[in-house]
Amino acid sequence: MVETSPTSPVSPLAPFPPLPTEVRSRAPEFYGFVAWSGTYLLFCIFLLWALFPDKYILWLGVSWYPNRDWALLLPAYSIILVLLTYFTYFALAISGTPAFSDMSTITDSRALLPAADDCLNPYARHARENAIPESYDIPIGLVNRVVYGRRRKLNATLSAPAVELKEDSTA
Structure with a gap:
C-alpha cells in the first residue's frame, strides 16, 4: 500500500515561509551622510566668505578669494536657472501635446473597434x-450622442412646461 500525503490542509493556518536573507550594502547611508555634512560645510564656508570682513579672512590664512559680488550673484543666478528649468519643461510639455482636433487625443492605434460590415450600426446587434x-x-x-444627446432632450422637456406655465400665468 502506497502512502500519500493529504491533499487538504491538516492545519487551518498556512505555514509561514521563511524570511529571505537579504544582504544590503550600507554604502548609501555613508554617501548620504557625506553629502549632508559636505553641503553644510560648504554653506558655512560660503556664509563666512560672504559676511566676514577682509581682515578676518586674511587672518585665517586665505590669501585669495572671489569678489564679494558673487555672494549675491550665485544665489540669484541659481534661482533664475531653476525657474528657467521649470519654464523649459513646461514649454516642452505644451509643445508635445497634440491639438484638440487631432485624433490622437481621442483614440490610439490599439483601439479595438468592430468591423464595418453591412449592418448600419455594428453595436445594434449586441442589443439583443x-x-x-x-x-x-x-x-x-x-x-457624445448618448451622453450629450439625452441631456439636450432632457433639458428641452424640463424647460418646456416651465415656459408654458409662464405663458399661462401672464394670460
Whole structure:
C-alpha cells in the first residue's frame, strides 16, 4: 500500500515561509551622510566668505578669494536657472501635446473597434437580450450622442412646461 500525503490542509493556518536573507550594502547611508555634512560645510564656508570682513579672512590664512559680488550673484543666478528649468519643461510639455482636433487625443492605434460590415450600426446587434457582447472600444461620436444627446432632450422637456406655465400665468 502506497502512502500519500493529504491533499487538504491538516492545519487551518498556512505555514509561514521563511524570511529571505537579504544582504544590503550600507554604502548609501555613508554617501548620504557625506553629502549632508559636505553641503553644510560648504554653506558655512560660503556664509563666512560672504559676511566676514577682509581682515578676518586674511587672518585665517586665505590669501585669495572671489569678489564679494558673487555672494549675491550665485544665489540669484541659481534661482533664475531653476525657474528657467521649470519654464523649459513646461514649454516642452505644451509643445508635445497634440491639438484638440487631432485624433490622437481621442483614440490610439490599439483601439479595438468592430468591423464595418453591412449592418448600419455594428453595436445594434449586441442589443439583443441573449447576446453576449464582444469587447470593443466605444467611438467618441457614439459616446457624445448618448451622453450629450439625452441631456439636450432632457433639458428641452424640463424647460418646456416651465415656459408654458409662464405663458399661462401672464394670460
